[in-house]
Structures are given as structure tokens and as C-alpha cells.
Amino acid sequence: MRALVSTMRAELVGAGGVVERNYYLTKRYIWWDIAWFLWTVANTLTIVFIAKGIEASGGELDVNRTMTTLLIGAVVWAYLGILFEFLMETVAWERWEGTIEYTFMAPLSRAMHLAGQGIFAIIYGLLRAMFLFAVCAFLFFDLAMPNAQFFPAFVVLVVSSVSFIGIGMMMSVLPLISPEKGTQLGFVAQGTLLVVSGVYYPVSVLPEWMQWIATISPATYALDGIREAILEGQGLTAMWDELWPLMIIGVVSIPIGLWVFGRGERYAKKHGKLKRSG
Amino acid sequence: MIETHEVAPLDVARRDAVAAVEVHELRKVFKVPDRKKGRFGRKTRIALDGVSFVLERGETVAILGQNGSGKSTLVRLLSTLLLPDGGSAVIFGHDVVTDARAVRRLVNRVSVEASFFKKMSSAENLGYASRYYGMTAGQTKDLIPEILERVGFPKDRRDESMENLSRGMQQKVALARALLTSPVLLLLDEPTTGLDPRSKLEVQDFIREIRTNHDSTILLCTHDLAEAESLAERVGILDRGRLLALEPADDLKRRYGCGTLEEAFFSATGREFEAEADDDDDDDREVFA
Numbered sequence: 001m002r003a004l005v006s007t008m009r010a011e012l013v014g015a016g017g018v019v020e021r022n023y024y025l026t027k028r029y030i031w032w033d034i035a036w037f038l039w040t041v042a043n044t045l046t047i048v049f050i051a052k053g054i055e056a057s058g059g060e061l062d063v064n065r066t067m068t069t070l071l072i073g074a075v076v077w078a079y080l081g082i083l084f085e086f087l088m089e090t091v092a093w094e095r096w097e098g099t100i101e102y103t104f105m106a107p108l109s110r111a112m113h114l115a116g117q118g119i120f121a122i123i124y125g126l127l128r129a130m131f132l133f134a135v136c137a138f139l140f141f142d143l144a145m146p147n148a149q150f151f152p153a154f155v156v157l158v159v160s161s162v163s164f165i166g167i168g169m170m171m172s173v174l175p176l177i178s179p180e181k182g183t184q185l186g187f188v189a190q191g192t193l194l195v196v197s198g199v200y201y202p203v204s205v206l207p208e209w210m211q212w213i214a215t216i217s218p219a220t221y222a223l224d225g226i227r228e229a230i231l232e233g234q235g236l237t238a239m240w241d242e243l244w245p246l247m248i249i250g251v252v253s254i255p256i257g258l259w260v261f262g263r264g265e266r267y268a269k270k271h272g273k274l275k276r277s278g
Numbered sequence: 279m280i281e282t283h284e285v286a287p288l289d290v291a292r293r294d295a296v297a298a299v300e301v302h303e304l305r306k307v308f309k310v311p312d313r314k315k316g317r318f319g320r321k322t323r324i325a326l327d328g329v330s331f332v333l334e335r336g337e338t339v340a341i342l343g344q345n346g347s348g349k350s351t352l353v354r355l356l357s358t359l360l361l362p363d364g365g366s367a368v369i370f371g372h373d374v375v376t377d378a379r380a381v382r383r384l385v386n387r388v389s390v391e392a393s394f395f396k397k398m399s400s401a402e403n404l405g406y407a408s409r410y411y412g413m414t415a416g417q418t419k420d421l422i423p424e425i426l427e428r429v430g431f432p433k434d435r436r437d438e439s440m441e442n443l444s445r446g447m448q449q450k451v452a453l454a455r456a457l458l459t460s461p462v463l464l465l466l467d468e469p470t471t472g473l474d475p476r477s478k479l480e481v482q483d484f485i486r487e488i489r490t491n492h493d494s495t496i497l498l499c500t501h502d503l504a505e506a507e508s509l510a511e512r513v514g515i516l517d518r519g520r521l522l523a524l525e526p527a528d529d530l531k532r533r534y535g536c537g538t539l540e541e542a543f544f545s546a547t548g549r550e551f552e553a554e555a556d557d558d559d560d561d562d563r564e565v566f567a
Contacts, residue, residue: 010412017409021395024406028397028439098393102455105357106410107382269361272308275354276393 014108018116019123022086026124037128044074044136047200065231068143071136072226073199079129079157080164080190080219086121087168088186090114092175098276110265111258114172118165126157147233155236156225159246163218166253167193173264177273193219218249296371298463298495299333299356305364306351306519325351327519328365335370335462338489338496339524340510342503342543348519349499350389353467356497357387369463383411386461390468392448396441400426400451403440404458411459418458425454429484446477453484457492464488466498470505485509503539513539517547 026033051066090113094100103113137143171189175182196210197203197219203211214220225242228234236243268274306326312319326348333339343349354360356367358378366373372380394403401422408418426436429450440448449469456464466485470478482505488494489509500506506513507527514524523530523546527539534545 013412013414014410017406020409021398021402021406024398024402025395097395098391099395101354101357101359101389102387102393102407103410105359105382105385105387106407107379107412108410109379266361269359272351272354272360274359276391 010107011109011112014106015112015116015119017108018113019120022117022120022124037132040078040128040132041135044071044078044132045140047071047074048136048141064144067141068137068145068231069227070200071133071141071143072230073223075129075133075136076157076219076223076226077194077199078132079125080194082125082128083118083121083161083164084168084171084186084190086117086124087114087165087172088175088183090117090172092183095175095276100274100276104265104274110261114165114169114258114261118161118168121168122158122161122165125161126154129157130154145230147231149229149233149235152234152236152239153226153229156222156229156239156242156246159243159250160218160222160225162250163246163253166250166255166257167218169254169257170260173261176261176264176268193217196220198223216249218246218253221246221249296368297332298335298337298370299331299497300368301332301352301356301365302330302367303365304329304352304355304362304367306348306355306360307363324519326355326362329516329519329521330365331514331521331524333495333497335495336493337512338498338510339512339514340498340500340506341514341516341521342501342506342539343499343516344501344549347516349501349516350467351519352516353387353389353465353497353499356381356463356465357385358382384461385463385465386456386459387465387467388449388452388456388469390471392440392445392452394440394448394451397439399437399439400431400443400454401436403451404455407455408458413459421458422454425458426451429454430480444477446473446480449473449477449481450484453481453488457488460492462494464494464496466496466500468500468502469498470500470502482509503543507539515543515546517549522546 048067048070051061051063051070054061054066055063091100094103137145167189171186173182174185174189178185196206196213197217198206198214199219203214203220206214221242225239225246228239228242265274304326305324305328307322307324309320310323312321315321329348329352331339341349341352351360355362356369356374358374358381361375366375368374369381370384372384374381394400404422404426405415405418408422409415413421423433423436427433431447431450431454435443435447440451443451453469469485470481473481485496485498486509489496496509498506498510510527512525513527513530515522515530523533525533530542530546531537531539534542536542536545
């Protein structure tokens with residue numbers, strides 16, 4: 001029993017080490033982060049301005065509502081991008097810096113290694129998403145959200161993060177098995193996930209086969225739930241239809257993600273790919 | 279002597295009873311590009327070919343070999359970063375494949391490249407890395423400055439980015455990182471390659487101190503003959519994945535009837551030690567280095 005407690009403590013300390021490492025890196029690359037955030041703001045504004053553009057060209061729509069809908073989509077896209085970026089960096093960045101061999105030969109379980117990476121990604125991503133939303137909604141557009149329930153929207157985003165991390169674990173194996181093309185393939189997977197999830201439009205406008213994929217995408221439920229909370233003022237109890245699928249996908253995706261990563265790691269060890277670049 | 283943190287206390291009785299490293303018929307092959315077979319052509323290349331040896335606890339053994347001889351493949355197999363294609367490697371009774379996590383608690387390494395997050399400082403790099411071995415911030419608060427001081431790292435540069443440090447300085451931090459986790463098996467893969475003479479001597483002195491003052495078994499892979507002879511109790515010759523000999527340097531010289539280790543290496547392999555591989559096969563062997 002004492003050995004088990006000691007092992008669990010060491011594992012938690014190890015996961016904390018991953019968070020600590022990412023904190024140091026964020027601190028050291030803070031100007032890069034600021035520049036990247038400004039780029040994301042510009043990108044988000046471009047998307048939200050589409051609603052004003054349609055109105056200006058004679059289209060009939062509720063501009064405030066459409067802008068808010070687009071803003072939520074852009075913020076969730078940016079959030080998902082951050083989560084996947086951190087997970088994919090589990091391998092890609094370490095390979096580039098040359099630390100990959102030291103990390104993978106440490107006695108930290110892969111589950112806690114990836115958990116540490118995911119925890120930091122969620123904390124960093126949530127702070128960034130909230131700031132992005134506030135800057136665009138209130139500083140640039142002064143959007144009216146009279147019924148908005150921000151806490152339920154936040155809960156939906158947190159719950160969906162578990163599923164996103166599980167999928168991110170699956171994607172993070174790509175740079176492990178293909179150092180040259182893995183990261184790019186991860187971007188393809190991220191884009192595909194959002195296209196089918198109704199990031200800027202209702203899922204109902206998609207072809208039928210895409211709608212089917214949307215039912216197993218956590219981003220679909222995350223976007224629906226957040227929009228219901230902010231646009232319709234729905235509380236947590238009313239969002240059960242979004243929350244339970246997110247919980248199920250989360251429970252399923254984490255073990256699958258770990259299994260996929262484990263298979264990828266074994267492949268990399270078999271073929272000598274678990275090493276630094278250059 | 280540095281008091282290091284005991285990360286994972288070994289079962290002392292077991293540790294004393296078993297050899298530090300037991301390698302039996304270890305084999306590793308890689309698929310490498312074959313230009314003769316076109317763009318996607320592949321061929322099999324043997325990196326390690328039935329390597330067997332035993333390291334006793336507390337022993338320092340040097341493995342000599344040219345680039346591509348299989349030294350780094352051996353170190354990576356013992357570090358659980360590669361899976362063997364045949365044979366076995368057991369570290370203090372733990373198999374590197376079936377009991378990899380137990381092995382990882384016992385092993386650390388220093389490689390030819392210092393390998394750090396370059397924007398982070400030495401203290402930050404050592405801090406997060408020690409957490410992976412279960413060491414809390416409280417435990418490393420005093421230990422990290424102490425070890426950095428011992429390896430001769432200037433106190434006023436602890437918060438400086440690694441990218442601003444010389445290679446010699448980075449290699450000292452790499453030694454400190456390895457020692458921080460109290461490894462009972464220390465794998466040194468060309469730790470002084472590319473260092474200036476002064477840094478090289480400092481790193482070698484520190485390896486001597488580890489050998490003298492710590493309960494560590496050391497496997498040193500190098501192509502520096504003088505380094506091997508001065509630091510190790512036994513010297514092995516690894517050539518094209520095959521371990522040709524492993525014995526004290528003087529025995530090696532006697533066996534091949536030579537006055538120097540370089541001549542012994544030449545006699546054993548049939549090639550000059552410093553000669554770069556120039557045939558087609560040896561070009562491919564670079565991938566194993």
C-alpha cells in the first residue's frame with residue numbers, strides 16, 4: 001500500500017513537472033505568445049466582420065446574434081488549436097530541442113506525462129479563450145448578450161476539453177511515427193474536426209455523411225452548448241443533452257488516446273524514431 | 279561528496295546479488311534507405327550483432343568504437359529508447375523491455391549533445407527534469423544549486439538561458455542533470471566529444487569523482503582512446519555492431535601484442551581508429567551513431 005501511494009505521489013509530481021516545464025517555456029517565449037495572440041485576435045475579427053459585411057451588402061440577418069455565433073465558433077477553434085498544439089508538441093517540440101530521449105527515458109508513466117501536458121494546455125487555453133472572447137466581444141464590437149450565462153458556457157468548454165485532450169493524444173502520435181509529416185497531418189485532423197462540427201454554421205447545412213461524423217465529434221456538442229448558454233441563456237440543467245455526450249466521448253477518448261500513443265511509441269522504439277532531429 | 283536524493287531505493291539485497299548490466303546476444307537491425315533500389319528502396323542494416331557482456335556493480339567500462347559502430351544504439355537500448363530485435367538486456371535484474379519502468383528509475387545518461395530547452399535556464403531545466411523522477415520542488419531547492427556548484431557551474435549564470443552557455447558549460451549541466459536523480463547506472467555516450475581541452479578535462483575529472491564517491495556503475499561509450507584508458511577498468515571494442523573484446527586496457531594490448539590501445543584497436547578491427555568509414559555500407563551506418 002505504501003509503495004502504491006509512493007508511486008502515485010511520484011506520478012503526480014512528474015505530471016506537475018510537465019506543467020512546470022510548460023510554464024517556464026511560456027514565460028521564456030512570452031513575446032512569441034503575445035504575437036500569436038494578436039494574430040488570433042486579427043483572425044477572429046476577420047471572421048466576425050463577415051456578419052457586418054453581409055448586412056452591408058443587403059442581407060437580412062440579426063447582426064448582433066450572427067456576430068456572437070461567429071465569435072463563439074472562432075474562439076472555440078482557437079481554443080482547440082491551442083490544445084492540439086500543446087499535445088502535438090509533446091513530441092514535436094521535444095524532438096526539435098533534443099530533449100525527447102531524456103523525457104521518454106524518465107520513469108514517468110505516459111498517462112501522467114500526457115495528463116500534465118493536457119492540464120497545462122487546458123489552463124493556458126481557457127485563459128486565452130476567455131481573454132480573446134472578452135477583447136473581441138466587448139472591446140471591438142460591444143456585442144449585446146443580455147441573456148448570456150457565462151458559467152454554464154465555461155463548464156461546457158471544460159467538460160469538452162477532456163474529449164479534446166483524448167483526441168489530441170491520438171494526434172500527438174503522428175509526429176512520433178512521422179517526424180517529417182506528423183505535425184502537418186495533425187493540423188489536417190484538427191481542421192476536419194471543426195468543419196464537421198458546425199464551427200460557423202449549423203450542422204444541418206452539411207452533407208449527410210458529414211452530419212453523421214458530427215454526432216461523434218465533441219466540438220459539435222461544445223459549440224451547441226456554449227451557443228445555447230450565451231445566446232439563449234440556458235443553464236446547466238437545460239444543457240444535459242450536450243453534456244452527457246461530451247462526458248461519454250471523454251471517457252472513451254482518453255483510454256483510446258493513451259492506447260494509440262502507446263502503440264505509436266512502441267513503433268518508434270522499434271524503428272529508431274524516438275530521437276532528436278538533426 | 280554530494281548528497282544526492284534517493285529517488286527509488288533499490289532492494290539492497292537484490293542489487294548486491296545481481297550484476298549491474300547483463301547483456302546477452304543483443305541484436306538490433308534497422309531499415310535504411312537503399313539508393314540502389316530507387317526512391318523508396320530499403321535495406322536491412324545490422325546495428326548490433328549478438329552483443330554479450332556483463333558489468334559488475336560499481337564498475338566503469340568504456341566501449342570504444344568509430345562512428346556508426348553501434349555505441350549509441352547500445353546506450354539507447356539500455357535506456358529503454360529502443361526495442362531489441364533479439365537477445366536481452368537486464369539492468370539490476372530488470373529486463374529493459376518487460377520491466378522498462380523499473381529500469382528507468384535506475385538509469386540516467388549524458389549524451390554527446392547536451393539536449394536542453396535552450397531558452398530555459400540551467401536551474402529550470404534541472405528543476406522540471408527532476409520532477410519526472412518524483413523529486414519535489416522542496417527536495418531540489420537546495421540540491422540543484424549544490425550540484426551545479428559542484429560541477430563548476432558559475433552561480434551568477436544559473437538563471438541565464440542555456441543558449442548563451444558554451445558547449446562545455448552545457449555538458450556540465452548535463453552531468454548535473456544525470457547525477458541529480460542518483461542513477462545506479464550512468465550511461466555516458468561520448469560526453470566529451472567536441473569540447474575544448476579544458477572543458478574536456480573538467481568533465482573527465484567529474485566522471486572520476488562520480489566513480490569514486492557514488493554508488494554508480496558507469497558505461498562510457500567513446501572514441502577517445504586516452505579517455506577510455508584513463509577512466510575505465512575495462513575497455514571494449516565495438517566494431518560494426520560486434521563486440522570484439524572487453525577486458526582491461528593492458529590485457530587488450532597484451533592480447534594483440536601492441537604497445538598502445540590504438541594499435542590494439544587496429545589489430546582487432548583491421549582498420550585505423552581515426553579512419554573515416556568510406557565504403558558504401560559505412561555511409562549507412564551513420565544512422566546508428
